[in-house]
Amino acid sequence: MKPTIKIDFVSDVACPWCAVGLGNLNQAIAQLSDKANFEVHFRPFELNPKMPLGGQDAIEHLTEKYGLTVEQVQANQANIRAQALEAGFEFHPEGRKRVYNTFDAHRLLHWAGQEFGVEKQATLKKELLNTYFCLAVSLDDQENLIAAVTRSGLDKDRAQEVLQNNEFSKEVREEESTYTNAGISSVPSIILNDQYLLQGAQPPESFVNAFKELIQKS
Template sequence: MTKTVKIDLFTDTVCPWCLVGAERLDQAIARLPEGVEVVVENHPFYLDPNTPDEGVVVADMLREKYGRDPREMWARVESEAKSTGIELDLSQQPRSFPTRKGHTLVRLAKDKGTQHALSNAIAWAYFMDHQLINDDEVLADIAVEHGFTRDEALAAVRNPAELQITHELAVSAAQQGIQGVPFFIFDNRFAVSGCQPAEVFDRALDLAVHPEKPVNA
């Protein structure tokens, strides 16, 4: 008998910790025994809801916000990424952009069964391939690999009504108390916040598969 686990995952596609956290989750899922099916539903979140359309220089933004050399902060993320199998170099993607369009495609990909893969692909395109993921054509290129026609993808990212739905969901996530991402909710029973070590995801999935076990044991 197959056991199904539902994970609600809140991320932003310009969040490097989300890139690493999603990969660690996927690796933990791959380690599960046969007979367990995991359904991941992705939800939008804005790392910075005030990012202008033209984007911001990440190094300048971090320096102004935290008063530190951004390379110090990048080094930690890059080290964690490398330990997960991702050769991340944050200096290669200097600008951060609004993510409403990408989130809209991910939201609409739910009915296609490609939502989580598409979210990962957009983040990978940004961080690893250094693409401009606020560009309609770039997003369409990615979306056609995940169940969309090109016209369908372009129509989605240019539809004010669809973009507004996504915006409201992202704002709602913050209003509900999610203060940072990645944020994982397992079977509506318990949550894991942040890019945790691999063993935390293994433990969380074990608890989800065996609900008789106490969460705080």
């Protein structure tokens, strides 16, 4: 009987390295799917929880946040685009335009996991990352979130209810607190079997090596 490896993927849909890390994680899982079952749960983390409606220009935000020049930010973005492509995400060539609050996206991800299970939650996670980084459209516009829900094969009417009624706000806040209280301050952070922490956009081979160790221990 194959062992099951539980993976808590703590991340934000506005985090480009989270897209890279997720793509690499999926590549590693595909390599070892005959050796173990993998159960991936997406956990919420907001990079910009206080970002107001309308967001902020992405270049302006990144230069202010990291103390970089515009040229440095653009070089970093080109590097991330190249790594994202290897991981299976074709980022928009002009980059994301603005930085947004992502709380509504996290509420939808919680809903998907709660009512449809981890596989549908994973599908929605990928579509939300595509919405922001590949289509490069606004996360403040709920129509864009609903479009991601539709592409994921989920119930768009139910998703609209979730958004309009502020459902799962308490649950998402509690989960965010759980991980920040545990010391997680950057994403992606990947927790294996509730015990082992990997941080950053690890390459596929790092995940493969970690999984092999867990499989041997089981």
